[in-house]
Amino acid sequence: MKKVKIALLGLGNVGRGVWNILKENEEEIMKRSGFKVEVAKVLVRDINKPRGVEVPDGIVTTDFNEILNDDSIKIVVEVMGGIEPAREYMLKSMSRKKQIVTANKMLLATNGDELYKKADEEGVMFNYEASVAGGIPIIQAINESLTGNKIKELYGIVNGTTNFILSKMELENGKFDDVLKLAQEMGYAEADPTSDIEGYDAQYKLAILASLAFGTKIDVSKVYREGITKITDVDMEYAKSFGMVIKLLAIAKDVDGQLELRVHPTMIPETHPLANVYDSFNAVFIKGNAVGDLMFYGRGAGDLPTGSAVVADIISIVRTNIDVDNPISVVKNNLWNKEIMDVANVESKYYIRATVQDRPGVLGEVSAVFGNYEVSMHSVIQKGEIKNKSKVALVLVTHMTTEEKVRKALDELSKLNAVESIENLIRIEEFE
Amino acid sequence: MKKVKIALLGLGNVGRGVWNILKENEEEIMKRSGFKVEVAKVLVRDINKPRGVEVPDGIVTTDFNEILNDDSIKIVVEVMGGIEPAREYMLKSMSRKKQIVTANKMLLATNGDELYKKADEEGVMFNYEASVAGGIPIIQAINESLTGNKIKELYGIVNGTTNFILSKMELENGKFDDVLKLAQEMGYAEADPTSDIEGYDAQYKLAILASLAFGTKIDVSKVYREGITKITDVDMEYAKSFGMVIKLLAIAKDVDGQLELRVHPTMIPETHPLANVYDSFNAVFIKGNAVGDLMFYGRGAGDLPTGSAVVADIISIVRTNIDVDNPISVVKNNLWNKEIMDVANVESKYYIRATVQDRPGVLGEVSAVFGNYEVSMHSVIQKGEIKNKSKVALVLVTHMTTEEKVRKALDELSKLNAVESIENLIRIEEFE
Incomplete structure (x- = not known):
């Protein structure tokens, strides 16, 4: 049996998952890959911290140089997270011709280019399946299985926390604040949930996916981002009445060579495969x-699913590169130089919910405003309120139009006396 | 730009798809793989037959030896289908160290072992992503992305024709015969639809998937098989009332080292991701x-989706093996030797629909029979018929029990005077 030595940088949640998988599934891995994968070193910050896994004496170290200077270690697996020192350790490891596996989405979304370039220069493999959508082999699919395709569109449910919250709101009629609290109690949401519920996490992941799918550099700050905090049970009910559900989608489209990149809550048909992605599950539709x-x-997360992706990356290096003099990097980045479209020009259908006064002529005034900006209506629902007889809920669904036109119309609408407030705007995607 | 020469065996539906993809997406393939893929020869039976694609003079041939004896052709792509001469051509090509891509499910399910062995002996790659589920990269996922896993269960909707029929029955309340006719008119079902609607096609595909997922030889005749011809609109209605849908599932489970392998219509929860797989789409759940x-x-089918998988297989060979002296076959078959479980021992929940006489004591008699075989009931629905007042429909849903017990109970049940007929038995899968 051939053997390959690797090092883990970090022994947190994902690191423990990798350790446990390599141990628990050792026979499968050996038989299927033809190699025994041996963890020779594990880098940690505090050697005395209890870790929940039994790691033999002499393997754990706090000194990265022990790994860097050990030429028998062929693969460095970065599962420590954060920008530094993860970035430095990976760059140094590549200089020593060590192959890299990482799960670090934040580093890839912000500094990916430097790392890809270094890997290319050094002729080492650089695998990062676990950085997006946990156990789902989406990176390999895009980089390998879909090589014979022009990818036109990509839609992802890539944040488990927000999908858990929206699922509970949809299936159990929960209110946002209550469900967020539940998610926090269950460990699905962090004490400060901003990164998830405001869509930052999904924004990072979309930048990575889109850069691969479209073979171009992505400036993550140019990805339009909107979270789920404004979604109410009322919107959920309207969605249901249209035969739709609401999901936080990460959307990337190639529109005549320009890229449309956006993260926002989206109404989608209830019969679409993405609609049945519930709880903390992730999915990517291409x-x-x-x-x-x-x-x-x-x-999309968890020690073992994410560990599964890390282990797959390790084995892919072992299989194709360990015995080979000139390893082949299958990842080609920055093949094209595509522009990111201004969000104002993005086309969509829109659901708009407003509270307006209940008097004759209001619907006419509202219609006139949309007409001024060439936004035409697919449907209009007006519902009187029981508690307050002077107000009605007005729900509009537009035909295809641009973000710019809708925003201008809403801006003018909000100035009408007849309009009490614009409650929400949700984009609709029908995948046609 | 490095170049690799390939030959296509066959220029039917899939062959044309491969030809068109290599042409239409040439730039993507070159940039992403670093190679130009050139089709040097195309083998056809009749050189004068019109083919719907423009192939330059001198490329098309009816003589396989022109391909076999051309050492510049590194990859042979078999898209002719059928057992012979596809088998002979692939074996001969491997003897000449040509690498193989094939889309031939029937040959793999029946003679796969001989081909895998030959590839191993000759040290050539043997890729067959297109043989199961068309464009879905399920073979690569199992062989590579999931190497770090013990696969415990696999559920596939792997036949587009039957999924189209069941979708129309579910969503548009169609009757089986009408929808089959529509499927034939639309080209989704063949004039003789037996292979699809009786589950043979799914049986082949399950044998291939299970042999990979569980690393063991599968005798296809040991895969239990039942088609969809007995499913009626009445069963569809009952399924809906339980919050379930009916799909033709190919199921493989590792139960304590024994394999459970079966293809049959199955009731599954409407919120499960497989439930939203509609029309002729395929899906595999692992x-x-x-x-x-x-x-x-x-x-799961079609010239371009299947062609996409074939092209991915070509590129995977090009990337990892063309420049390498000792190519690495990533596919390891027959690693374990697992037994296939007798279907009598398979455990499931069951939906049973019968027509019984409408008189006191019948339910008691029926219950007693099930009790004799230790089959306990989860729910019972009895519905009087309007047209025939002496008969009632009786629908039973069991708790978990074995196939053997249910069959014995039904056998005894059918002998009761009170039971007019047993209309259907459908297995229920809740994925727990």
Whole structure:
């Protein structure tokens, strides 16, 4: 049996998952890959901290140089997270011709380019399946299985916390604040949930996915981002009445060579495969010009699912590169130089919910404003309120129009006396 | 730009798809793989037959030896289908150290072992992503992305024709015969639909998937098989009333080292991701001990989706093996030797629909029979018929029990005077 030595940088949640998988599934891995994968070193910050896994004496170290200077260690697995020192350790490891596996989405979304370039220069493999959508093999799918395709569109449910919250709101009629609290109690949401519920986490992941799918550099700050905090049970009810559900989607489209990149709550048809992605599950839906519609679904987080992706990355290096003099990097970045479209030009259908005065002529005034900006209506629902007889709920669904037109119309609308408030605007995606 | 020469065996539906993808997406393939893929020869039976694609003179041939004896052709792509001469051509090509891509499910399910062995002996790659579930990269996922897992369960919707029929029955309240006719008119079902509607096609595909997922030889005749011809609109209605839908599932489970392998119509919860797989789409749902639940969804047939998988297989060879002296076969078959469980021992929940006489004591008699075989009931629905007042429909849903017990109970039940007929038995899967 051939053997390959690796080092883990970090022994937190994901590191423990990797350790446990390599141990528990050792026989499968050996038989299927033809190699025994041996963890020779594990880098930690505090050697005395209890870790919940039994690691033999002499393996754990606090000194990165022990790993860097050990030429028998062929693969460095970065599962420590954060920007530094993860970035420094990976760059140094590549200089010593060590192959890299990482799960670090934040580093990839912000400094990915430097790392990809270094890997290319050094001729080492740089695998990062675990950085997006946990156990779902979406990176390999885009980089390898879909090589024969022009990818046209990509839609992801890539944040488990927000999908858990929206699922509870949809299936159990929960209110946002209550469900967020539940998610925090269950460990699905952090004490400061901003990164998840405001869509930052999804924004990072979309930047990574889109850069691969479209072979171009992505400036993460140019990805339009909107969280789920404004979604109410009222919106959920309207969505249901239209045969739709609300999901936080990360959307990337190639529109005549320009890229549309956005993260926001989206109404989608209840019969679409993404609609049945519930709880903390993730999914990525892709349209390719050859393969057509394709979707990948699975666990987006957790020690074992994420560990599963890390282990797959390790084995992919072991299989294709360890015995080979000139390893082949299958990841090609920055092949094209695509522009990111201004969000004002993005086209969509919109659901708009407003509270207006209940008097003759209001619907006419509202219609006139939308007419001024060439926004035409697919449907209009007006519902009187029981508690307050002077106000009515007005729900509008537009035909396809641009973000710019809708925003201008809403701006003018909010100035009308007849309009008490604009409660929400949710984009609609019908995947046509 | 490095170049690699390939030959296509066959220029039917899939062959044309491959040709068109290599042409239409040439730039993507070159940039992403670093290679130009050139089709040097195309083998056809009749050189004068019009083919719907423009192939330059001198490329098309009816003589396989022109391909076999051309050492510049490194990859042979078999898209002709059928057992012979596809088998002979692939074996001969491997003897000449040509690498193989094939889309031939029937050959793999029946003679796969001989081909895998030959590839191993000759040290050539043997890729067959397109043989199961068209454009869905399920073979790569199992062989590579899930290497770090023990796969415990696999559920596939792997036949587009039957999924189209069941979708129309569910969503548009169609009757089986009418929808089958529509499917034939639309080209989704063949004039003789037996292979699809009786589950043979799904049986082949399950044999291939299970042999990979569980690393063992599968005798296809040992896969239990039942088609969808007995499913009626009445069963669809009952399923809906339980919050379930009916799909033709190909199921493989590792139960304490024994394999459970079966293809049959199955009731599944309407909120499960497989429930939203509609029309002619395919999907494969997998449970791994590390990754947890994972699902892949996409087009299971068609020239371009299947071509997309074939092209991915070509590129995977080009990337990892063309420049390498000792190519690495990533596919390891027959690693374990697992037994296939007798279907009598398979455990499931069951939906049973019968027509019984409407008189006192009948329910007691029926219950007694099930009691004799230790089959306990989860729910019972009895509905009087309007047209025939002497008969009632009786629908039973059992708790978990074995196939053997249910069959014995039904056998005895059918002999009761009170039982007019047993209309249907459908297995229920709740994925717990």
